[in-house]
Amino acid sequence: MPQDTASPSSAAASTANDAPGKTVLIVGNGGREHALAWKIAASPRAAKVFVAPGNAGTAVDATNVPIEASDKEGILRFVKENQVDLVVVGPEAPLVAGLVDDLQAAGIRAFGPSAAAAELEGSKVFCKNLLRSANIPTADYQTFRTASDASRFIKDRYPDANQAVPVVVKADGLAAGKGVIVCATRSEALDAINRIAGVREFGEAGNTLIIEERLEGQEASVLAITDGETILTLPAAQDHKPAYDGDTGPNTGGMGAYCPTPLVDAEMMAKVERDILVPVVHAMKRSRRPFRGVLYAGLMLTSAGPKVLEFNVRFGDPECQPLLMRMQGDLLEIIEAVTEGRLGEVEPPGWDERPSICVVMASEGYPGDYEKGREIKGLERAAELPEVKVFHAGTQQVGGKVINSGGRVLGVTAIGNSISAAKLQAYKAVREIRWPGAWCRKDISDKAL
Ligand code: AMP
Numbered sequence: 001m002p003q004d005t006a007s008p009s010s011a012a013a014s015t016a017n018d019a020p021g022k023t024v025l026i027v028g029n030g031g032r033e034h035a036l037a038w039k040i041a042a043s044p045r046a047a048k049v050f051v052a053p054g055n056a057g058t059a060v061d062a063t064n065v066p067i068e069a070s071d072k073e074g075i076l077r078f079v080k081e082n083q084v085d086l087v088v089v090g091p092e093a094p095l096v097a098g099l100v101d102d103l104q105a106a107g108i109r110a111f112g113p114s115a116a117a118a119e120l121e122g123s124k125v126f127c128k129n130l131l132r133s134a135n136i137p138t139a140d141y142q143t144f145r146t147a148s149d150a151s152r153f154i155k156d157r158y159p160d161a162n163q164a165v166p167v168v169v170k171a172d173g174l175a176a177g178k179g180v181i182v183c184a185t186r187s188e189a190l191d192a193i194n195r196i197a198g199v200r201e202f203g204e205a206g207n208t209l210i211i212e213e214r215l216e217g218q219e220a221s222v223l224a225i226t227d228g229e230t231i232l233t234l235p236a237a238q239d240h241k242p243a244y245d246g247d248t249g250p251n252t253g254g255m256g257a258y259c260p261t262p263l264v265d266a267e268m269m270a271k272v273e274r275d276i277l278v279p280v281v282h283a284m285k286r287s288r289r290p291f292r293g294v295l296y297a298g299l300m301l302t303s304a305g306p307k308v309l310e311f312n313v314r315f316g317d318p319e320c321q322p323l324l325m326r327m328q329g330d331l332l333e334i335i336e337a338v339t340e341g342r343l344g345e346v347e348p349p350g351w352d353e354r355p356s357i358c359v360v361m362a363s364e365g366y367p368g369d370y371e372k373g374r375e376i377k378g379l380e381r382a383a384e385l386p387e388v389k390v391f392h393a394g395t396q397q398v399g400g401k402v403i404n405s406g407g408r409v410l411g412v413t414a415i416g417n418s419i420s421a422a423k424l425q426a427y428k429a430v431r432e433i434r435w436p437g438a439w440c441r442k443d444i445s446d447k448a449l
Pocket residue numbers: 139168177180182212213214215216219241298300309310
């Protein structure tokens with residue numbers, strides 16, 4: 001029998017009180033962190049789950065504390081004052097800023113890579129160089145320190161101003177997913193170079209830039225949990241980054257995801273593990289940046305096989321939501337084992353065989369400037385639907401009301417006997433929820449069909 005994935009906390013409730021359970025703090029406030037809080041709170045090992053700063057959804061499934069993810073001192077103080085046993089860091093920025101290093105230096109157990117290991121996401125140049133040195137399939141690339149060098153490269157390589165220029169221009173550093181510009185023409189490439197390294201639209205992230213070959217194919221996300229020795233690969237998921245249906249419109253943080261994706265079959269998964277994940281974990285160890293945490297490979301499934309577009313050093317958002325909806329094992333046990341370097345001793349989790357999908361509902365105007373502070377209605381009715389879990393992202397509780405406070409507001413997640421059944425159920429829940437200006441993509445998971 002498939003487990004009742006829509007309410008994992010029921011199984012845990014009876015054991016949480018009698019076992020001397022763990023106090024866990026999750027850092028972040030997105031849909032990923034709500035899914036983590038929900039899943040970790042369901043563990044029989046969890047006594048208390050805090051989320052800093054959290055959202056209106058984590059306020060229900062856990063306890064929010066008003067500390068920003070960037071506030072290292074505040075987090076350290078809270079952890080000491082509240083005898084927190086384990087900190088789970090959701091987003092990349094605090095990882096790159098060394099939150100895990102600081103917690104560990106203070107004797108506190110923390111899940112996530114060190115700042116040195118988080119460079120894999122924090123610096124695209126570091127990542128590309130590591131991939132090249134370890135012979136891991138990725139797009140060909142060159143790095144540049146100035147806009148003029150990069151522009152000269154484009155003009156020399158593509159002398160005809162009208163010829164196709166299939167390149168991608170990337171800022172080296174973190175730019176909230178925006179520092180990647182996919183180009184088709186010479187003027188687009190030159191404009192992208194100017195935005196990143198000329199006018200510095202992404203600030204210091206553009207101190208170095210990469211020009212790489214533009215790859216063609218479907219994209220997939222393969223995530224693995226690792227303690228630096230053992231790798232636990234999770235089922236493949238597919239994100240939907242462009243804002244509108246049919247993959248049109250501006251890029252976003254991700255408008256929906258489903259899992260597993262049939263685009264990655266068992267044979268390709270084995271190849272991804274053998275040719276990408278294992279060599280990266282080894283290469284990180286060799287470069288004295290042992291990687292512990294979640295390794296997220298963003299892949300392009302090209303006709304020549306899967307190639308790495310990027311690495312992230314954390315769970316994907318929204319991929320985390322459908323993934324955790326299907327995970328049957330104890331995530332907290334796995335996370336604790338990673339922090340103790342004994343992932344190899346833990347039984348891999350089971351997975352609900354049924355697929356799951358997450359549809360992101362967004363605010364009017366997102367991914368540009370968006371409207372906030374509008375009351376969200378229908379959440380209770382959506383929650384009553386079977387096999388549905390509404391994960392919150394940009395929400396806040398104000399008085400008795402839930403309002404939107406971010407661009408991506410909710411991740412409406414459902415599980416079903418087929419991808420289309422899961423899709424139907426997720427959109428049924430979406431239809432129950434309303435606030436002025438709310439919108440979502442209507443075609444999440446269609447790429448699987
Ligand atoms: P990244 O943050 O590096 O994953 O890039 C964001 C998005 O840009 C990816 O999800 C792809 O859609 C696209 N992209 C990045 N690199 C390439 C590439 N070499 N070829 C084609 N598309 C790319």
